[in-house]
Amino acid sequence: MRRRLAETTIRVLRDLTGRWGFARRARLKLRDLVARSGPPRWEATRDDLSFRYLRGDGIEIGALNMPLRVPPQARVRYVDHASADELRELYAWELHIHGWPLVPPDVIDDGERLTKFEDASLDFVIANHMLEHVEDPIAALHHFLRVLRPGGILFLTLPDARHTFDARRERTTVEHLLRDHREGPEASRRDHYEEWARVIESVPEERVPARVEELATEQPRHHFHVWELDTFLEFLIALQPPADLEAARATEKEFAVILRKNPDKHWPETAR
Ligand SMILES: C[S@@+](CC[C@H](N)C(=O)[O-])C[C@H]1O[C@@H](n2cnc3c(N)ncnc32)[C@H](O)[C@@H]1O
Incomplete structure (x- = not known):
């Protein structure tokens, strides 16, 4: 029982x-x-922020083969520093691994200076994974904000160093960025190339000087500066650009920051 x-x-x-x-x-x-x-999540975040903030006429700098999806109220012109053929050659590897077609640039211009764009002429500027390739990000931010109308949107995404090949690199400090801006990027160019050769390419110590010479003559494709969301926000807080922070989000591979140009604010003396 x-x-x-x-x-x-x-x-x-x-x-x-x-x-x-x-x-x-x-x-x-x-x-x-x-x-x-x-x-x-990174794509959903880009979509969400784009549909929330982008309207009117704007540009995307460095779309390559990954243009931001924008809402129907937004009209985009694509800007890059080289022609479609040159970009296909320069970024052959990236284009091959993603397999998506290149977006031919409408305007060839240095995205750091935006020489072909008038002051206060655009409703938005998009720069996804572009600012880390720039030697003087403070100068680039000046020009991004210069071409925006009051209330215009700066849409930035950058690789989050914690989740990329940059993970082992030192995060760029505010002091370093201010120095690159005040003294010119030549001041730290060699250090950047040495760090890239040692940390990213693991070049043996005796080969580093030769590799630095090669890097100096190549078209720059590497990351000069390295951030994660909080170090980038530290940079913005220290910089005090004439803009309001609308959104900041970290995702599994990148972070996004949305700034709105505020005509009542001005660049502080320290970052002119
Ligand atoms: C890594 S790709 C980014 C591709 C895409 N936007 C993304 O989200 O992955 C960098 C792009 O920025 C462009 N770029 C880098 N520096 C630039 C500059 N100074 N002026 C204009 N375009 C630049 C490159 O040519 C390339 O198209």
């Missing part, structure tokens, strides 16, 4: 745990499917 009771209990328990196990597995599978459906 006792034995039969014990056997029945075990059978019922096994049955129940089996079902619960199945239910649990099904629930986890469903959660996994929901999590994996839809675009990855």
Whole structure:
């Protein structure tokens, strides 16, 4: 009698745990499917911020083969420092791994200076994964904000160093950026190339000087500066550009920062 009771209990328990196990597995599978459906978080974040903030006429600098999706109320012209053919050659590897087609630039201009754009002529400027390639990011921010109308939007995304090949590099300090701006980027160019050769390319110490010479003659494609969201915000807070911070978000591979040009604010003396 006792034995039969014990056997029945075990059978019922096994049955129940089996079902619960199945239910649990099904629930986890469903959660996994929901999590994996839809675009990855970085893309969803770009879409969300773009549809929230972009209207009117603007530019995207360095879209390459990953132009930002924009809402129907936004008209974009694409700006890059080289022609479509030159970009295909320079970025052959990136274009090959992604497989998406290059967006031919409408305007060829140095995105750091935006020489072909009038002051206060645009409603938005987009620069996704571009600012880290720039030697003097403070000068670039000056020009991005210069070409914006009052209330215009600066849409930036940058690789988050914690999740890229830059993870082992020192984060760029505010002092370094101010020095690059005041003294000119030549002041730290050699140090950047040495760091790139040592940390990113793991070049043996005796080969570093030769590699630095090569890097100096190549078209720059590497990251001069390295940030994660909070070090980038530290930089903006120290810099006090004439803009309001509208949004800042970290995702699994990059961070996004949205600034709105504020005509009542002015560049502080220290960052002119
Ligand atoms: C890494 S790709 C970014 C591609 C894409 N926007 C993304 O989100 O991945 C960098 C792009 O910025 C462009 N770029 C870098 N420095 C530039 C400059 N000074 N002026 C104009 N374009 C520049 C490059 O030619 C390239 O198209």
